[in-house]
Amino acid sequence: MNIIDSSSELLIGTFEKAMPYEWSVGIYGSRFFQEIRQNRRFIGIRCPKCGRVYAPPRRLCGPCFEELSELVPLSDTGILVAYTIVNYPFQDPNTGKQRPIPYTYGYIKLDGADSIFSHIINELNPSRIKVGMRVKAIFKDENDMEGNIQDIKYFEPVD
């Protein structure tokens, strides 16, 4: 009797289970979300050695390996430095369901910061999106805020 013969079938084992996690946001990240809820604006943090301002604030400046503490209030606007319009379907691991497409995924340099912030841009027409254009954050109502990245609904082009 041979392993491979006309009656051979190839079976597939499936696994579809949610794996739950609870990640600590940490002191620096938590402050960022607090500022959004209280003052509807962003904050960054400055490195005393190289002067770079990071938003959202983080504990270290990687290249300087220096611990940071000087918070810098920023506004709610910035410049779009890169973007793409995502156009293929995929399952969002956060929800287990397909993420609605198309959507515009962008990298924004917040005014006053040197690092880049990623989020959704509320514009789907590629002729109306340009690298270098000004964008503004649109936040949720304070009562609906949950202390996560979705407290920012999206960024919108500013005419």
Add this chain to the structure above:
Amino acid sequence: MEHIAIVGLAQTKFERRKRDKTYYDLVYEVAKAALEDSGLTLSDVDNVVTVSNDFLDGRTISSMAVGEAAGGSDKNISTVEGDGSFGALYGAMRVLSGFRASLIVVHSKGSEGNMRYVTNAMFDPIYHRPLGIESIAASALQANAYMQKYGLSEEDFALISVKNHGNALHNPYAHLPMTITVDEVMRSQKLADPLKLLDCSPISDGAAAIIIADKSTALKSAKKPVWIKGIGHCCEDYFLGDRDLASSKALYAAALKAYEMAHITDPLKEIDVAEVYDAFSYMEPLWLEGLGLCPSGRGVELTRRGFTAMDGDLPVNPSGGVLSAHAILVAGLVRIIECALQLRGEGGDRQVDGARRALAHGVNGPCGQSHCVWILEKD
């Protein structure tokens, strides 16, 4: 093997949940502390090895979270996914290959994921995972096999829990320092026969780091170097049913390699203190047998006779062991750190007097499938 040494070390306090710290925070804190401990600066360190696990962190490429926090911004850096003792071995290899100093950092936060799912994922997805097996159930199978083969009892194992939790009273980093009795162990909640709550390690949050350096860098560090004399690692079969769970041939092979490199011919006499990976009470005697420190089946006698107690001939797990603090992946590196502390004479209230040569041990995979053994020596 060329002369390489541990010159810096640091560990966090191990506890149930570090709510306010991210992985990045923990890694930075121990990296910074290890550098301070060594008296070296980040520019003396020319390569970094991080150790993490994607399932534990809930993040594919878990190393991405901690690269810059480990000082890896503009350095050669890599990541081992496995126990910290294996990561440290890779760091040692890199120093032997010409780097001046390797910084090895390990982190885990068991509190952020579901350990049942995470350890269930180690088992074969087709044949075993759907049965719900995870590390406690699997270890219970091993404990049973071990008891059956040699006629051991749950009370035999309880003695190890009593010893180790008691030792932890002198370890400020330990998660569960406790004064308990055999009776209390026997009455603790049964999780998976024969394992009861007090036979099992907790799951802790924490991180640890060491710096391994070549001879010239070691000689300029602030502390007395702890020389690495031998390292061996080895892995056996995967399916639990293919293995003789009551013995550990892979550990024996790893230990022999480490002993050979360190020129040890009589480990029981030549080793002064040992830190072994006792994730469960029964594991300590089982690993002592695998290390060739006593004949098969006689591991528990070493405990009964007080041979492995703090005032015995070969104290085992003066830190309290993994039973007292278990940040997954980190615990293997902590065994190395605790041995280094002993050899430096920095063991505080848990110091074993006159310790000159120590053995540290880490484990990968279910029921100790893969082992890494280190022999360290005082200057």
Add this chain to the structure above:
Amino acid sequence: MAKRVAIVGIGQTHHRSHRPDVNGRELIYEAVTRALEDCELSIRDIDAIVIGNMDHFESINCVDTWSVEGSGAFMKPIMKINTGGTTGTSVAIAAYYHVAAGLFERVLAIGWEKNSESDTTGAIITCSDPVWDRFSYSGAIPSLATEATGYLKRSGATQEDAARVAVRDRTHALNNPYAHLRKPITVQDVMQSPMLAYPIKLLDVCPRSDGACAVVFAAEEAAQKIARKSAWIAAASVRHSLTWFADVDFDGGLLSLQRASREAYMKAGIKSPADDIDVAELYLPYSYAGLKWIEDLGFCPVGKAPEFIWSGATDMGGKIPMNPSGGVISTNCIGATGLLRVAEAALQVMGKAGDRQVPDAVNAMATGFGGCFWSDVIILSSRKPS
């Protein structure tokens, strides 16, 4: 001091989109046996094993201990290396250090992935930070697309320029019996393929493959007994510089590749890459990388990549053939992909690359890419390092 190390044997599977006939261990076994046959060794001759893949693709925790039957790790030392897309090259580098340290004589490096078993996009999304990035991040393609939009604006390069890179790699794959995609394409085909995430179209980007690769590294004395001509490791450099996608400088080059390659060139004595290197197996997951990153590597001046590509300099028979194997655009089994670059570069230097051989190749380069715009660079040579 580091011992001299050479690659003496390589093996790989015939990469396909789907291998339902094997489970992961069996797939690994195919590559391992081929590597051992290639250098006429048995598994008993192997002293240690290093393995890598991306966990969440097959959802297997502790792959090193799981792999034993397939990887040959029974009663052997084994460890797992995991650095995302750079895993394959990181595994090669780890195997190199196992031998260079003087601890092992013959070490087996294994990279593998069964992409068909996973929801690749979902798994890659989980590489992003769960608090900050995961909400908007949609996988590798869009993050590469953001790099591409920056490059197009800055350089004036066109989508057709990038398409020419894809056409080159896919044409080269016709000479490689192991490659996954082996149908030729034209620039027009690329331009007409569906837009996935502007400006990346379907034919600009790599496929998902099931495949495995195994490479045997040996210490000097052992290497001389095993292989008639070995591929010596002249340099290995890594820069996994960034922790946050937010730190990528879209106005600049690929920082990690610039730094890693500079260090590797110095270690290997390479003064002018386009002249001193005979063949390059570059980890280019998408076509635009074939423009931007060859400037970062110093193969041509900044802004001159399109010209360099269209001139045929990187085609077979050109000044510096790139990706004779077909590269990542023709085959992408992620955990193996970086190792395949090293394996293919080794085959070139060893003179065993068959129809895809670059004649008289002495120095070859292999690169790895992945994670947060990380890079690994390895230089191999038929000349023993001094």
